[in-house]
Amino acid sequence: MYTKKDFKAQVDLLYHYYREPIKLLMDQSGLAKPTVWRFLKGEKLRTYNQDKLIECVICLNEKAIAKRKSLRDRGNKVIQLELDLLKSKKINKGIHKI
Template sequence: MFTHHDVELLKKALSERYSNFIQIIVDQSGLTRNTVSKFFNFKKVRPSNQEIIYTLGKNLLEENVIRRNSLKKEVRNLAQGEIEEGKQASLNLSRHL
C-alpha cells in the first residue's frame, strides 16, 4: 500500500519533530507497539493497520506545522507590539522635550 520511500519520508519527518512518535501513534491507534514499529521498520503489516498508522503520522505532522506556525505568528505579533510600544514611548518622550 505504501512504498518504502513513503514510510521513510514519514519516519524521518516524525523523528525530527517527536522523540516518541511511535508511542504517540500506539496511544492514539490502540495498535500494539510491535505493529507500529514493524510498519516503520518496513516489515509486513496489515493494509488496514498501515493506513491507520500512516494517517496518524500525517496528522501529527499537520498538528506540528499548525502549532509551529501559530507560535511564530504569536511571537511576531508580540515583537511587533513591543516595537509599536517603543515607537509610542519615543513619541511621547519627544513631545515632553
C-alpha cells in the same frame, strides 16, 4: 498509495517533531508496540494496520506543523507589539521635551 520516499519523509518528520513517536502512535492508533515498531522500520503489515498508522503519522505531523506555525505567528506578533511600544515611547518622549 505511498512511495517509500513519501513514507520515509513522513516518518522522519514524525521523529523530528516528537520525542516519543512510538508511544504516540500506539495511543492514537490503538495498535500494539510491535506492530507500530514494524511499521516504522518499513516492514510488511496488514493493509488496514498500515493505512491506520500512516493516517496517524500524517495527522500528527499536520498538528505539529500547525502548532509550529502558530507559535511563530505569536512570536512575530509579540515582537511587532514591542516594536510598536518602543516607537510610541520615542514619540511620547519627543512630545514631552517640547
